[in-house]
Amino acid sequence: MTDIIPRPFDGQPLGDTLSGDLGAGSPAHAWHFHGRLDAIAGTLLSGWVLSTASPHAPVALRVAAGRAEATILPDREAPALSRLLGQPVRCRFAVDLAALFPGVDLTGLPVSVRVAESGQLLENAPQTVAGPRAVVAHVDRMEGQRILGWAVNTQDEGEAVEVEVLVDGHPIARIVANQQRRDLLARFTTCDHGFESAVPGLSGTELSLRDRRSGAVVFGPIPIVLDEVRASRSGALADRLDGLAALLEEIRTDLPRQRRLAAYPIADYAAYHREHGAETAGRRARLAPRAAALGQDGPLFSVVMPVCDPPLWMLAEAIESVRRQLYGRWELCIADDASRSDAVRALLRDESARDSRIRVSFAAARQGVCAATNRAIGLAGGDYVAFLDHDDRLSFDALLRMAEAIGESRAPVLYSDEDRIAPDGRHVDPALKPDLDPELLQSVNHVCHLLVVKRALLGELGGLRPGFEGVQDHDLVLRLLERVGAAGIRHVPRVLYHWRINPSSLSGQGGNDAAILDGIGRCVREHLARLGRRATVTADLETFRASGGLFHARVRPALPCPAPMVSIVVPTKDAVDLVRDCVGSLLSRTVYPNFEVVLVDHDSAEPQSRPFFNTLARDPRVRVADFHGPFNWAAINNAAAAGCRGDVLCFLNNDIVVTEPDWLSEMVGRLAQPGVGAVGAKLLYPNGTVQHAGVVLGAGGTADHAFAGLPGDAPGHLGQAILPRTVSAVTGACLVTSRTAFQAVGGFDMVHLPVAYADVDYCLKIQQAGLRVLWTPYARLLHLETQTRGADDTAEKAARLAVEAGRLRARWGGLSADPFYNPHFEPLGPTYGLLRPQPD
Known part of the structure; x- marks a missing residue:
């Protein structure tokens, strides 16, 4: 039994348990303590803590539940740590919080555990005490031998609740509530809680539902009336249809608000991960049947791990994260790069002896991470190789998700999303990535972890290239892209890899920044040379800082x-x-050597307009054309394009002002790359914030601008607001395209999309034709937005906008999935701002 040293509650708060430091004014020896809060099961708290300086001495811990606190001394043996250290250690604890804090209502309280001496917060703390299980259910109707209804665990809506059907108190069937019921969104944040099931032999007096896990009756009893559905069918049906129509309208109007309320700000990712990403017994139980179903038919993964003097406990946890995989067809191939620590080598030998799936190779002299990784690959016999660093962790479902993705697509290369583990154990800084983007990859390695590659393909490429240490992963992915193309690299949008912030590694400190930047420049430069593309590649230390x-x-x-x-x-x-400002800035500030300005006069009425336009036309680079009739943005631009002389068309709003002279050179240079059909620019509001950085499909219900309102120089998620990238669409306020592509897809749709969304539709047609749409931050212009036509702020304009949005959605299948926008992000909120739970 864990020793408890009570401390009376004095009414003083404990301070910020989420600060993530090692305690205010932490002494240098704070890192001598390592430990973890494993779980809170009900009110039972368990975990471990160890002093590396004195592993046999118990470490006093300060446990806090809300504002109440007490001190405990762990005294239970920890078998895994005992094996690690080669001698018994008693460092585990298990304590009942209800007994530790009698009279305190623990439901919903944050629980933290700190080392009493240093203030260090144990990993995985704080957590929250869950209240009693709360399942609600309902039977909507009975039809013959079928019953229809729903059941929800209000504490964990991700759970598929299993209920027992009781007739006159006796169980006769089990039902899992996991079918979609959109009407439930009026009460809950998710809707996969319905059931419709045949219950053979359904007869008797009363029916009830019982939660199978808790044994509590959660609905009923109600009388069993099997003929109810046949009574007064016509009148009842009409009433139900009216009620359903009203309910659907209520759901439609309230859905955006409900979804935003259910989402997490990305700054609160630690809480999001605790609730929806962490390993729990429930998640393991739900996913285990899928792993079992793959059996021996799934791929064999060779997890390769180069090792060089990591902290011992981090290495042990990295290995344990592989051992805890739900998917069992794996082997762990470890290459030790002449670690100086006897303990590291001893641990590796011990792990290899314990598990035949773990293979270890030792080097007599240090060779570097590339050579060590290649030696680990040489030990591999699997179908696919998965890369794991010696101080990181895989999520428990990592290999399962990858095996399922391979089964669906047979992709030779796959990668996942990732996050970081802070020193206090919180999961922070998620990297929620787009699908493979060759343009973005030229600037930054957005693939990174978890990377899985077909072993035969790695052999063809020769593995990692020595001499690229520090950027070896980026170099490898670029070479993989050259071999298999973007279609051969599959993104699995799940956080499957946890990159530990280790103060002694690159993730924890700066390292040689200039050398790494130079290395990136070198591998990108060689990549472009192999493709035969002319470009200047430089290390951008200023933007890095x-x-x-x-x-x-x-x-x-x-x-x-x-x-x-x-x-x-x-x-x-x-x-x-x-x-005046737009055309004047075009003529005076644009350094591109070969352009014309076609000013289209759409029935101007003010007396000074046409004389001024004619004055502008005195410049040989300016022509004035006329367009007559109702406002139709698409038709105006189509008509003007037909009379243009250029091989490249640039559609530009009259409220755009040029601020940087090389904007057009940048856009034309991007357009000239193979396979590119259109290019958009970075548009800023007059206050310097972002107005346009690409368009996200599905955002706001149809399509919306990425990073709107972000400071103009802010990097955005994964640097996507300051790096060139592939996007699904760009705004027509500044769109550059080739005349050939424009004619091939029929220009803008002036019949169905005369005012709004014709630019988005054009970009989608471009992609349908096999071309890419790019956005570049290096073409920056000022946009005064809607200064001529005005905003859609009247009932008539709003109705017209809704109609055109509906047409766009109908044409392109709802616009629900943008490949360059991670599905973890809630589309009905600010782009890249809110996270929505993903179903298992």
């Missing part, structure tokens, strides 16, 4: 020679002041 440490390269594609003529189409109706 300004962005808070984003390792990336700056790529400047070469302009074609000679530079093609660009026709810049600027529609306007009056708005002399806007046109």
Whole structure:
């Protein structure tokens, strides 16, 4: 029994248990303590703590539940740690919080455990005490031998509740409530809780439902009336249809608010992970049948791990994270790179002796991470190789998710999302990635962890290349892309890898920043040379520092020679002041050598407009064209494009102002790359915040701008607000495309999308034709937005916008999945701002 040293509650708060430090004013020896809060089961708290300086001395812990606290002394033996240290150690604890804090209502309270001496917060703390299980259920109707209804665990809506059907108190059937019921969104944040099941022999007097886990009756009893559905069918049906229509309208209008309330701010990722990503007995139980179903038909994974003097306990946890995989077809191939620590080598020998699936190779002299990883690959016999660092962890379902993805796609290369583990054990800094993006990959390795590659393919490439230490993963992914193409690299949008923030590793400290940046530049430069593409690649140390440490390269594609003529189409109706600033800045600040401006006059009415436009046309680079009739953005631009002389078309709003001279050179250089059909720019509001950084499909219900409102130089998630990338669409306020592509897809849709979304539709047609749409932050312009036409702020405009949005959704299948926008993000909120739970 764990010794308890009570301390009376004095009414003083304990301070911020989420601060993530090692205790205020932590002494240098804070890192001598290692430990973890394993779980809170009911009110039972368990875990372990160890002093590496004195492993046999008990470490006093301060346990806090809300504002109440007490001190405990762990005294239970820890078998795994005893094996690790080669001698018995008593460092585990298990204590009943209800007994520790009598009279305190623990439900919902945060529980933290700290080392009393140093204030160090144990890993995985704080956690929250769950209240009693709360299942609600309902039987909606009985039809013959079928019953229909729903059941929800209100504490964990992700659970598929299993209920027993009781007739006159006797169980006659079991039902799992896991079918979609959209009407439940009016009461709950998820809707996969319905059931419709045949119950053979359903007869008797009364029916009830019982929660199978708790044994509590959660619905009924109600009379069994099997003929109810046949009584008064016509009148009842009409009433139900009216009620259903009202309910659907209520759900439609309230759904965005409900989804936003259920989402987590990305800054609160630690809480999101605790609730929806952490390993729990329930999640293991739900996923275990899927792992069992794969049996021996799934791929064999060789997890390769180079090792070089990691902290012993981190190495032990990395190995244990492989051993705890739900999916059992794996082997762990470890190459020790001449670790100086006898304890590290002893641990590796011990683990290999304990488990025949663990293979270890020892080097007599240090060779570097590339050579060590290649030696580990040499030990592998699996179908696929998965890369794991010696101080990181895999999620318990990592190999299961990868095996399922391989079964679906047979992809030769796969990667997942990842996060980081802070020194206090909290999961922070999620990397929620887009699908494979060749453009973004030229700047930054957005693939990273967890990377899984077909072993035969790795052999063809020769593994990692020595000489690229520090950027070896980036170099490998670029070479894989060259071999299998973007379609051969599958993104699995799950957080399957936990990158530990280790103060002695690259993730915890700066290292040689300039050398790493130079290495990225070198591997990207060689990649482009192998593809035969002309570009200038430089290390961007200035942006690296300004962005808070984003390792990336700056790529400047070469302009074609000679530079093609660009026709810049600027529609306007009056708005002399806007046109003066727009066209004036085009003519005076654009350094691109070959362009014309086609100013389209749409029935201007103010007397000063046409004379001013004619004055602008005195410049040989400017022409004025006329368009007559109702406002139709798509038709205006289509008509102007037909009369343009350039091989490249640039559609530009009249409220755009050029601020940087090389904007057009940057966009044309991107457009000239193979397979590119359209390019968009970074548009800023006058206050310097982002107005446009690409378009996200499904955002706001249809499509919306990424990173809107973000400070203009802020990196955004994974640096995507300051790095060139592939997007699903860009705004027509500044869109560059080739005349050939424009004609091939029929230009803008002026019949069905005359005002809104024609630009999004055009970009989707471009992609349907096999071309990519790019966005570049290196073309920055000022956008005054809707200064001529005005905002959609009247009932008539809002109705027109809704109609065109509906047409766009109908044409392109609902726009529910943007491949360049991670599904963890809630689309009905600010882009990249809110996280929504993913079903298992």
